[in-house]
Amino acid sequence: MAYVTFQEIDFRYGLPGPLIIRGFNLEVRRGEFMALVGPSGCGKTTVLNILAGFETPTAGEVLVDDRPVRGPERDRIVIFQEPDSLYPWLTALENVEFPLRVLGVSRSERRARAAEALRSVGLQGHEAKHPGHLSGGMKQRVQLARALVLEAPIVLMDEPFAALDAQTRLILQEELGQIAVRTQRTILFITHDIHEAIFLADRVGVMTAGPDSTIKKIVEVELQRPRVRGSAAFGELYEQINQILSEEVRRVLRREDSLL
Amino acid sequence: MTRRGAGRAVHILGYAVSVAVVLGLWEYLSRRAITPLLFPSPLSTLRVAIGLAAKGQLQADLFASLGRILAGFALGSVLGVAGGVLMGAFRPVRLFFEPYLQFLRFLPALAWIPAVMLWVGTGEVAKIVLLAYTTVFIVALNTMVGVTRVPRNQVRAARSFGATRAHIFFLVTIPATVSYMLTGMRLAMGNCFMTLVAAELVASDSGLGYLIFSSRQWMQTELAFIGIFALGVLGLIADQAFQAASGWLFWRYDGGSLGRTTQ
Numbered sequence: 241m242a243y244v245t246f247q248e249i250d251f252r253y254g255l256p257g258p259l260i261i262r263g264f265n266l267e268v269r270r271g272e273f274m275a276l277v278g279p280s281g282c283g284k285t286t287v288l289n290i291l292a293g294f295e296t297p298t299a300g301e302v303l304v305d306d307r308p309v310r311g312p313e314r315d316r317i318v319i320f321q322e323p324d325s326l327y328p329w330l331t332a333l334e335n336v337e338f339p340l341r342v343l344g345v346s347r348s349e350r351r352a353r354a355a356e357a358l359r360s361v362g363l364q365g366h367e368a369k370h371p372g373h374l375s376g377g378m379k380q381r382v383q384l385a386r387a388l389v390l391e392a393p394i395v396l397m398d399e400p401f402a403a404l405d406a407q408t409r410l411i412l413q414e415e416l417g418q419i420a421v422r423t424q425r426t427i428l429f430i431t432h433d434i435h436e437a438i439f440l441a442d443r444v445g446v447m448t449a450g451p452d453s454t455i456k457k458i459v460e461v462e463l464q465r466p467r468v469r470g471s472a473a474f475g476e477l478y479e480q481i482n483q484i485l486s487e488e489v490r491r492v493l494r495r496e497d498s499l500l
Numbered sequence: 501m502t503r504r505g506a507g508r509a510v511h512i513l514g515y516a517v518s519v520a521v522v523l524g525l526w527e528y529l530s531r532r533a534i535t536p537l538l539f540p541s542p543l544s545t546l547r548v549a550i551g552l553a554a555k556g557q558l559q560a561d562l563f564a565s566l567g568r569i570l571a572g573f574a575l576g577s578v579l580g581v582a583g584g585v586l587m588g589a590f591r592p593v594r595l596f597f598e599p600y601l602q603f604l605r606f607l608p609a610l611a612w613i614p615a616v617m618l619w620v621g622t623g624e625v626a627k628i629v630l631l632a633y634t635t636v637f638i639v640a641l642n643t644m645v646g647v648t649r650v651p652r653n654q655v656r657a658a659r660s661f662g663a664t665r666a667h668i669f670f671l672v673t674i675p676a677t678v679s680y681m682l683t684g685m686r687l688a689m690g691n692c693f694m695t696l697v698a699a700e701l702v703a704s705d706s707g708l709g710y711l712i713f714s715s716r717q718w719m720q721t722e723l724a725f726i727g728i729f730a731l732g733v734l735g736l737i738a739d740q741a742f743q744a745a746s747g748w749l750f751w752r753y754d755g756g757s758l759g760r761t762t763q
Binding site for chain 2: 292293294311312313314316317318320322324325326327329330338339341342343370386390
């Protein structure tokens with residue numbers, strides 16, 4: 241049974257203007273790790289922002305646990321691509337405490353819970369550092385800890401590892417995979433990286449090129465965890481998704497050539 | 501000596517050499533090139549300054565000016581921060597007040613001196629009003645810009661945590677704007693010193709501006725030099741003190757770039 245449902249979503253930024261997304265349908269099960277890949281500008285982040293409640297669809301409806309999304313709520317936490325959502329005047333610990341402070345949790349309890357969340361993402365010993373003194377990977381871990389501390393059932397991740405170096409990205413993918421299995425959160429994960437999507441997700445949705453973007457195909461990732469990147473089955477899935485995605489990227493390139 | 505200590509010593513030595521060269525050139529010019537009456541030497545200026553200080557006049561003028569600056573600067577800063585926050589956070593307020601902000605910030609306080617004296621007299625209030633006027637628009641403009649430039653993801657993150665508008669205002673918008681407020685205040689403080697002289701030139705019997713202006717009466721050019729020098733030193737100290745105080749009180753609002761932590 242679906243936990244998150246996108247029903248015939250259309251979206252445009254203001255009037256007049258083309259539809260960025262048209263007739264977008266997707267169902268995500270409770271506890272499922274769903275990845276979305278697609279060509280640049282196809283509206284992946286827009287889909288995430290609609291589910292987060294930051295954007296309102298032009299038509300259609302998004303349901304979470306059968307309740308329509310009307311705006312941001314604390315059952316859906318976003319991890320942004322850029323770590324600028326962290327508050328630079330707060331320490332790592334205080335950043336993780338922030339959602340609990342908003343909730344009115346007592347100081348001692350939120351300290352303890354935030355410290356535990358930081359420890360769970362491997363940041364013990366860095367509690368007193370400000371974001372300006374953390375590496376890109378550490379900042380993304382703080383964002384992750386901030387999402388975990390609130391125990392929100394849904395975590396929305398917008399290319400969270402895109403700005404990191406390759407080695408850090410691999411390490412964080414491993415850790416996120418373990419956290420996802422351990423915490424059983426429902427995750428919508430936006431990425432450009434097919435390897436990353438296959439490594440982490442239960443299903444990978446491939447979007448068409450925009451405008452009028454929608455889901456072209458959903459690929460089930462039936463690989464045992466922990467996954468091995470070099471395995472034959474991994475490679476086959478990569479080829480399958482890459483072929484679908486390449487067709488869409490070629491469409492974009494053909495359209496751009498015709499405009500020149 | 502550490503490398504940092506050696507660097508600091510070189511820095512201070514460089515400044516000392518520069519000051520010595522300029523003082524030497526000043527002494528030479530006043531003795532050889534220009535009439536000493538119009539261009540007194542550093543030594544004669546120092547002698548007059550010591551005399552003024554011994555009578556307590558120099559300190560009195562200095563503290564009179566400092567008091568006016570602090571009062572006007574504080575009043576203008578409070579009004580500027582409050583106005584800037586309101587204009588940045590509430591669009592109707594911005595639409596109503598921004599035309600006046602943009603218009604008035606180009607009018608120097610000097611242009612208002614006659615009008616202000618007609619309205620509030622020639623006493624302390626007039627000078628403080630002029631200094632507050634000098635401060636308020638720069639601080640308001642910087643604060644307003646800061647409020648409108650709070651990173652969108654910081655606000656979105658707070659909203660997804662269930663933050664109310666009041667939470668976002670007090671826990672995100674205001675802290676994110678502190679560095680803009682401080683920049684505006686620092687710029688305004690520099691301008692305050694310029695306005696101070698003009699305000700004290702007119703209808704005043706104390707302050708460094710008065711000291712400078714009174715020098716023309718008895719051809720005491722030394723007094724003008726002492727006033728100018730004291731004003732410069734006071735400005736330098738005020739700026740350094742402001743930076744030190746804001747760095748000490750608000751270091752965490754500068755992205756923690758001062759390298760301090762809370763534990």
